[in-house]
Amino acid sequence: MTDSVDVLIVASEPPSYAHPGDAGADLRSAVALRLEPGERALVPTGVSIALPDGYAAFVVPRSGLAAKHGITIVNSPGTVDAGYRGEIKVSLLNTDREAAYDVAVGDRIAQLIVMPVTRATFIPVAELPESARGEGGFGSTGYGTQTGVNA
Template sequence: MNNSITLKIKKVNPDAIIPQFAHEGDAGMDLFSVDDLDINPGECKLIKTGITIELPRNTEAQVRPRSGLALKHQITVLNTPGTIDEGYRGEIGVILINHGKESFSVKKGMKIAQMVIKPVLTVKIQEVQELTDSERGTGGFGSTGF
């Protein structure tokens, strides 16, 4: 079965690296920085990738953290997962935050995040006066125990 779709990518910075999968079968492709900058402890910064994309119809791109940066340096994507909508044509940026105790240097060409392409369902909004009951009901935070 062929689940392949085409993602169109345009470089808007000559230093940009086209996203790539590290291994066959990976869900996420690596995104690379075109910036050289430092992120101090507790600080967040927008890191540019130097690319724009054209997503296939009925898809979104999710920007997710890299586990190695999180484990080794406490660097993560602030609004994870960041959503890139199908119609967006601007440069892809990644908001990184430093939860560590030391400054972190982002270097040009560094892998900074992952991008996963996911299908999007189109839903119709219907306002109603009542919702059907469920077993869970209104049980929220901590309702299933600790």
């Protein structure tokens, strides 16, 4: 059985899970709008939540919108902190170079994932301990799949 957490919510239409076991609950647009190619808009959802301490919610793109229409979220994932009580809004971006995308009231535009989070205690030190990876980042492990190619 999966753990669950009670989240207080003010919404005319609360987020909902499409299938059992889904990680993300669908957020819906509270307004109708058109996203022209390359345009972005901050889209209200009509949803405000009160997360318990020790939790955060993350607003992430819907894979179908991204794959079929090039609709994504500018600041993905968007973070909703436990202390935030305002409306959740989604910064949608139309990455399609040619086609506009129409959003209707009630359209599923993003997903909300609620997760426990740990607060870190940052401890200043003169230098960090070594690791196998070291300072390698931003493609340092390569991305090629051909034998001998690791560009």
